[in-house]
Amino acid sequence: MNRRGFLKFAAGGTVGLVASPIIWNTLYDAVYWSQNWGWIPRVPRGDSTYMRTISKLCPSGTGIRVRLVDGQPVRALSDPDNPLSRGALTALAAAETQLMVSPARLKEPLRRTPDGALVAISWEEAEKLLREKLAEAGGSTACISGDPTSTVNELLSSLVESRGSADFYFMPDDEQAALAAWSAMGGMGRLGYDVDNSDFILAIGANMLESWGTVARNRRNFSAGRPAGQEARVKFAYAGPVQNNTAAGADWWLPCRDGMEMELALGIAHLLIKAGHAVPSAGLDDFKALAGEYTPEKVAALTGVDAGRLAEVAKALAGAEKPLVLVGSALGAGGGAGAVMAGIAVNMLLGRVGAEGGLVNLPFPTPVVTGASDYRTVVNRNLIAWSQSVASGETEAPRVLLIYDANPLYSLPSDSGMEEVFTRSGFKVAMASFLSESCARCDLVLPAAMGLERFDDCYTPYGSGEVSWCISHPLVKPFYNSRPMGEVLISLAKELGVETGVKDMPGLLYKKAYSLGANFRKMVESGAVFQKKASGAFSVPVYNTDAIRTALTLKKEAAPLSLAPVVVLGMGTAQTGIPPFATKIITEYQLAGHSSVAQMNAATADKLGVRKGARVTVGNGKVKVPALVDIFEGVLPDAVALSAGLGHTAFDEFSRNKGSNIMTLTSITREPGTGLPVWSSAGVSVDKA
C-alpha cells in the first residue's frame, strides 16, 4: 500500500468511526468517568437509620431527624415527633449535615505565629497554651458567648468568674431588652409568649415567621392555625418596614418605620382604651394619659401606618378571644426595652398577662455548675457598655479574651468598641466550628465539634411560651480534629484547679436533667423533649408609665432615609456564615453578583433619582457600602431594605465578598432609663455611585 492508499484507508476508517457509536458513547462514558474521580465526595451506600436530635446551629434549637447511611449523617430532616417544632425545619437546621464538611470548617487548632499567620498545632500544645495564658491572666479574663441556650455557658462562667472576673457576657439579643422591660413592669422571671395557644398574634417588629424567636414552632403554629381550604383559626398581624415573608403571610401588614415600635404599640393602646379595654392594674390612669396622646393621626405621622388600618387591627385584636402582642427587633438584637414595655402594657389592657395564649412568666434556669453565675445575672450584663468602656480606656482590656460560638466583630455595630477590645486584649481565644471574622483575629483558635458530634443542650430559647429543654448528643465522631468544647472546658477547669462539680458533658447534662426533673437517658435514647408549662404564679404587673415615658425620650437620628434590615435564616448566622447548602435560596432581590441589593419603593427611587439596577452607595455619614437598586413596593416610603448576613470577609467562597454587612451602617445609642444599647433604628442616605 502506497501513501495515497494509506490516506484513503485512513479516510475510510475515520468516516466509519464517525458513523459508529463508539466515539459518542466514549464521550458519555468519559463524562461519567469524570464524576468518579477520587476527590469528588461520594454518597455513602448502606442502610439508612434515623436519629432524633436538635440543631445547635439554629438559634432556637429546632428538632431534627438525621438520616445516617452506614453510620454517616447525610441529611437533616424535619422531626414531626418533636413537640416544639412539630415537623417544621429552618433553613439553617436543614444545612446541619452539609455544614459538617463545609470548606470553612475549622479542622485543627490554630495558633498565630509572630509573622501573623495562623498555623496548625496539636491539641496538647493548644490546651497547654490556653492553660498557661489563663493562669497568667488571673482575673483579667473576659468571655463572650453567642449561644445563650447552652449549659456550656455555666462552665465558661465558672471558669471566668473563678479567676475573679465578672466579665462573662452573652452576645446582645432581644431577651436583654425583654428582661429589662419585664422586670420594670413587675415580672419576676423571663418573659414568654404563649404563641401556641393564641388565636390572634400582633407581632411588632418581630419577623416571627423568618428568624425571630422559636421560628420553626411559630411557622408550625401558623400553618396549623390556617389549614388549607378552611377558615383560619389564628389571625396574624405584623408591623415592620418591609413586606417580608412574615408580612406576606400575615392577615394584616402594618408598614411601620423601624425604631417606631413603641409609638405603634401606644397607638394600639390608645384605640383599645377608647374602646373600653383597660384591665386595671397599678398605674393604669397614668398609662391611659400617656396613650391618650397617641391618637391614630399622630401615630400615622410618626410610624407611617395608616390610621384606618391601625384601627382595623386594634378592633380585630380586641375582638379576639386569646390575643397576644409580641414586640421584637428585626435584627433579633439592638431593640430597646421601651417598645417591649409598651407591648406588655397592651397585653395588660387586654388582660392577657399570665393567661393562656398570652404573656407568660418563665422561671430562670438553676445553675448546675459550681461557681457559675445565674442566667438572670448574665443576661443583665451589658456587653456593649463593657466593650465601649474598654474602647474609651475607662476599663482595662482583658489579658485573655475567650470568644465562644460568637462573632462579635461581624455582628455588632462598628461603634460597639469591639474592634478596640480585639486590638487591646492580650490573648484572644476563639472556640468555634467555622473560621469567622472574629476567629481570624484571634491568637488561638480551637475547632469545636458541631451539634451532631457533641453533647450539648438547648434550654428554653427566647420567644418560647413554656420551659423546654432538648439535648443534642453525638451521632458521629467529630469530623477532622475538632473536639467538644464542653469536654475541653471541663478538662481545662480541672487542670486550673477550678471546681465545677462535673466530670464530663453527659454528667453535666444528667445533673441538669435532675434539676429539672427530666429523664436524661430517655432524652438521649429517643430524642424526647422536656416541657413544662409556665407556673403563672408571679406578682401582678404594673403599668410602668414613667419607664415608657423615659424610653420615649430616645432621640432618633434625623436622616433622609431609614434602614430596614431583612433577616432570614437561609443567610446563616454570624457564627456560620452563609451555608453552602442554602445559597440556592438567596434571591437576586438580596444579592446580585457580589453586590447587596438595596430595595426601595418607586416613590423613594424617584425622589433619589435612581432606577432599578442603578449602582448606589448606602451610607450613614461614616461608612458607605455599595448596592444595586431594586424597586419593590413592599418597602415603606423613605426606607431602604438591605439583607443582613452578607458582607463576610471570612468563612469560605460561599460567604466571602458577597454583598455588604449592614451592621456597619448601624450605630449605637443608649436608651434613656434602661441604658440599654439600641441600634435598631439606623438613618442612612443613598447616593449615586
Added chain:
Amino acid sequence: MEERNHTSAPETAKKCCCCGWGAFLVGLVVALILGWAVLPALMQKELKQPVAFNHVLHVDEQGMDCRQCHFAGPDGQFSGVPTTASCAECHSEAIGNTPEEIRFVQDYVQTGREIRSEWLVYLKQPDNVFFSHSVHSVERCSTCHTEYAENPGALCKVCHIDMSKVTTPPVYSENRLSGYPKGTMLMWDCERCHANPNHLSPATNANNACFVCHK
C-alpha cells in the same frame, strides 16, 4: 518541465486495488466493525450477579408478589433489593437442593453477609442525580396512564429490564471507563417525560427544572 508537472499516474503504471477507492472501503468497513461491535464489546466488562436468583421460580411457581421484595418504605425510600435477613425468612435453611440455593444459604444466610451490598444494580445512577421511586409511583402515573393501574409492572418496565420471565439474572455489563452499567439511563431518557409539556399537569408536576433531579 512538462514531465515534472505531470501529476497523474502514467498510463503504463499498474492500478493497485489498495490505492483506489477500495482502500477507502476497506478502512470504512474495518472502522464500522470496530466502532459497532469490537470496541463497544471491549469497553464492557461482564460480571455475574453474586447469586443466580430465579424470578420465575419465586413469582410463577411460589406465587410471590413483586412488592414482597421491591417496595417503598414508610419514609419513601425505595428498597429495590431485599436484605439477606428477608431472604432468610424462607431460606434459613436450604429448601430445595439446587447448588445455588445451598451456596446462598452457606455464604450469606449462615454468615450474615449482606446480599444487598453485593448485588449489582442494572440501573445504577450517578450521585448527582436524585431519583425517587415514590414520586414516580403507580398511583401518580395512573392518573393519566390508566393501563398502569391494571398492570403496575408495566410501569416498572418503562425503565427496568423485565426480570419476571428470567430464570437466571442477566449478565451485568459494566463500562470499563465509567464504571457504570450498560443500562444506566442518560438524561434524555428522563427528558422523555420531564420535557413533555403534558407532564406539567397538576397530577405529576414533573417540571424540567434542574433542581428537581439534581439536588
